[in-house]
Amino acid sequence: MAYQVPRMDELESRAWLALVWTSELLPAALDAQLQADSGITHFEFMVLSTLQQANGAALRTKDLAAAVNATMPRLSRVVGKLAERGLVERLGGDGDARVVNVHLTTAGRRELVRAVPAHIALVKQLVIDRLSPTELTALVGVLEPLVERLDPQNRVGFAAAQRASSA
Structure with missing residues (x-):
């Protein structure tokens, strides 16, 4: 019996490649805008935004890593850079030396607030304004x-960060 290579019609x-190329090209465009306008990467923006949404603007490192879908080494490097710039601070856990909490500072909140308008403008220009309300609804539905399916434990995003900060 001959092996059959799976095929797509x-x-x-077209649908798969459109999704793949969108997932490749969109982060690069967002990163370029944020770097040019605010001096932060898209990933740093996501870290700051996630902390902003968390209860008390702080999360345990492991919860922050999950919420932004990052490995611990990547998050540690980025948090170190953000801490050097005074945008976040690392705080020890309540009596547990193994726990590190990351807290958004006032300077970090200010930087995030400054970055949001241009970031939203680009998101609207590249995606939102190109789609009708019906297409946006369909996009959400898809x-x-x-x-x-990819995150059955619901560990990424703002809702996950808020849940983790409430625990």
């Missing part, structure tokens, strides 16, 4: 189930 292939 033309529509499946992507939210994919996110749920």
Whole structure:
């Protein structure tokens, strides 16, 4: 019996490649804008935004890493850079030396507030304004189930960060 290579039809292939290229190109465009306008990367923006949304603007390092879908080494490097710039601070856990909490500083909050308008303008220009309300609704309907499938424990995003900060 001959092995059959799985195939996609033309529509499946176009849909898949559109999703792949969007996921490749969009972060680079967002990163370039944030770096040029605010001197922060898109990942740093996500870290600051996630902390902003957390209860008390602080999260344990492991919860922050999960919420921004980062490895601990990557998050540690970025938090170190943000701490050097005074945008976050590392605080010890309540009596447990193994626990490190990351807290958004006033300077970090200020930097985030300054970065948001241009960031939102680019997001609207590249994505939101290109789609009708019906298409936006369809996009939500298509992507939210994919996110749920890829993250069944709901460990990424603002909701996960808020849950972790309440625990």
